[in-house]
Amino acid sequence: MFTFSFRGLIRLSLLSSLGLGLLLLFSLIYSSPLHEQxxxxxxxxxxxxxxxxxxxxxxxxxxxxxxxxxxPNMTQLEKRLNEISNLNHTDYGKYLSKTEVEAFARxxxxxxxxxxxxxxxxxxxxxxxxxxxxxxxxxxxxxxxxxxxxxxxxxxxxxxxxxxxxxxxxxxxxxxxxxxxxxxxPISHFPPASPKTSTSSRRRSVVPSSKLDTTNIVRRNLCNLSSVNVSSDIAIPCLLELYHVPTDMGVPSTDDEVVVLSSPGGGVNGRNIAKFLKQYLPDVELSKVRLEIVSADGGDSPENPTELSFQQDVLVETVLGIAPNSRVTVVTSPPDDPFFVHFLDFLLQSETMSTVVYITSNVDESGVDINMINAVCNDIMQLTARGTTVVTASGDGGVGGEANPGTCTAFHANFPAICPHTLSVGATQISSDFTEVAEASSAGGGFSNTQPMPSYQTEVVENYLKQIGDLYSGLYNRQGRGFPDVSIFGGWMDVVTDGPSVTGGSADSAGLMAGIIAALNDHRRAKGQGPLGYVHPLIYANTGAFTDITQGSNPGCGTNGFPASGGWDAVTGLGTPLFDELLKII
Known part of the structure; x- marks a missing residue:
């Protein structure tokens, strides 16, 4: 027989309330930020x-x-960027403001x-x-x-x-x-094996200036390109001749800025820069050369670099050798920034945007996680949306990359050269018959395993893939972003690094190309136009402004690498620039 107890009812009610309270308490505790799963x-x-x-x-x-x-709005930003870089769009060249880009990035x-x-x-x-x-x-x-x-x-x-x-x-x-x-x-982001620039310039032993045979230094008006070959050192005047770049641009200097990313600990020796210009471009007024060093988010103090980097001197010389009118700013990066995160954020926070950014290093794409690659590529897209051309080297070591092992299960691709909004630059050299060919030791190139093929290059890349057929099938991604976009000389070039010296490599090639873009921007400014910015649609639609390089390859991984061929190829891209032809299309 069931006996009703009022006291028992009260006890049950209290226990139920207590249980419910404890349940709510535990729920609140374990849903708090401290105990979130x-x-x-x-x-x-x-x-x-x-x-x-x-x-x-x-x-x-x-x-x-x-x-x-x-x-979440990067797709919309890319759509807008494609509009303002479309030669036939009414908004062509109308790049976005800092505030507008930040709204997309939020x-x-x-x-x-x-x-x-x-x-x-x-x-x-x-x-x-x-x-x-x-x-x-x-x-x-x-x-x-x-x-x-x-x-x-x-x-x-x-x-x-x-x-x-x-x-x-x-x-x-x-x-x-x-x-x-x-x-x-960088909790789980290890730096590349070397703390130095991965696409490093190759520098021969410095020849003391007292022993330099100055009779071999050829001024522009004496430059005989037919006397140059693969074993020759080429001075800037000959490169100006080769790429049809006038010594006197015929336009006034502008405030356009070329930013050069320095290696951690790198500095720039202004005396070397001055000696280089005096030696090879004597008509340049040194008092008008504008060179600045700034620190980015923990980079070495401009006044106290940990070393005077010869390599940084060379990279600045390659830019100023082509575009001495440009204002060059060297940004020293912090040592914990191997994937350019702090450097790019530093640039994006600048109120005034540089018209050319020259990233001097690359890392192996396979050593970077996909989220980091996408984030950095998106940062580069934001820079281009503000009117900046981001230039980087295709990398050294051919399809094997810097390490270039004897065999590979897959060809190596270089980051950030594989980002679709970087202008990736390969390297050439002068052959024994006085023509340009791919620079075998400095001709990185191939296809990304993470970034899809952008629309601006679909036609020319697919044409190349048809030419090579099943060559190296399975060693690369046929649907990936192809690189480089263009090439320029990367053989031995005369420079000054605490004395006359020579250098070579794809990092130097990228510096020369950064100078070409800067010089073209000077001409646009003189006509009241904005910077070139996202230049890819323009150059892929005007391949006649480049000399097609059809000889050479980028060997690596125990193979001959990708062959150069007619049209775009995965060694030299569209070819080497002809400045006078580029002037006609800008």
Missing amino acids: LVVHLQLDNVPSGFIQIGKPDPNDIIRLTIGLES PSSNVTKTLDAWLTGHNIKPKTTNPAGNRLTLEMPVNQAEKVFNTSFDVYTHTLSNQTVTRATQYSVPTTLAESILFVY
Whole structure:
């Protein structure tokens, strides 16, 4: 017989209320930012080759991290960029303002609120947030970072370069943010094997100026190209002759700026630059040469570089050798920025945009995670949307890349040369019959495994693929972005690096091409026009402005590499520029 008890009813009611309260309490606790479920965001299968673990970091050491957020409107920005770079569009050349580009780059408000709540729950306030809101910099002790990102840091050193870094092999983020966070940099992003520019200039031993045979230095008006061959050193005056670049541009200097990315620790010796110009371009007034060095987000102080980098001198000389009227700014990058994140964000935050940006290094595409590649390529697209031409080398070492192993399961592609909005530049040399051919040791080129083939090159690349048929089938991505776009001389060139010297490599080629673009911009400014900016649709629609290079290849991986051929090819692109022809189409 069931007996009703009022006291029992009260006890049951209290227990039910208590249980419900505890349930709500636990629900609130475990739905708070501190207890939000985490998911692994990036995990390395192995520590990159050459790095060995040597210990643990001090838990109180401060670590700087950058969170990159997805910008959901990049597709719309690309659509707008395609309009303003379309020769037949009414808005051709009407590049966007800083504010307009930032509006496209801004993450969604929901993502921003969720991220803010998570960081606040951990007592973290971003040290900096860029104007677009898609890059946040955090600083915290190592032990706090380990808790926040559910990871464990170690100290690694590279056996060849002796570079020491604090890294983890994996990290986690909240599940609610996993799709919106592109990277937390550089927790699991190891730098390339060498801390120096990967597409490095090749420099012979310096010849003391007292022993230099000046009779072999040819001025422009004495330059006899028929006497130049593969073993010759070529001076800037001969290159001006080769590419139909006038010594006197016939237009006034403008405030157009060429930005050169310096290697970490790199400086520029102004005396070397002055000696170079005096030696090879004596008509240039040195008092009007404009060269500046600035630090980007932790880069070495311009007044106190860790070394005077001969390589940086060479890269500046290649630009000024073609476009001495240009204002050149060398930006020193921080040592923890191997994938250009801080450098590009530094440029995007500038109120006035440089018309040419020259990225002097490349890394192997396969060594960078896809989110990082897409984020950096999108940053480059934002620069081009503001009217900047971003120039980079195709890389050295042929299809095998810098390491160029004897055999490969896949050809190597170079980043950021594979980004669709970079102007990727390959290297040529002068052959024994006085024609230009691909520079075998400095002719990187091929196809991206991450970036699809852009529409501006579809026709010419597909034509090339038909020509080579099944050659190297399975070793490269036939649907990928083809590079380089163009080429220019990358053989031995006379320079000054604490004395007369010679240099060569695709990094130097990119510098020469940056100078070509800068000089063309001077002519556009003289006509009241804006900068060339996103130049790809223009040059692919006017291939006659380039000398087609049909000889040579880029050997690597135990193969002869891709062959040069008529039309675009994966060694020399569209060919080498003819300045006078380019003037006709701009």
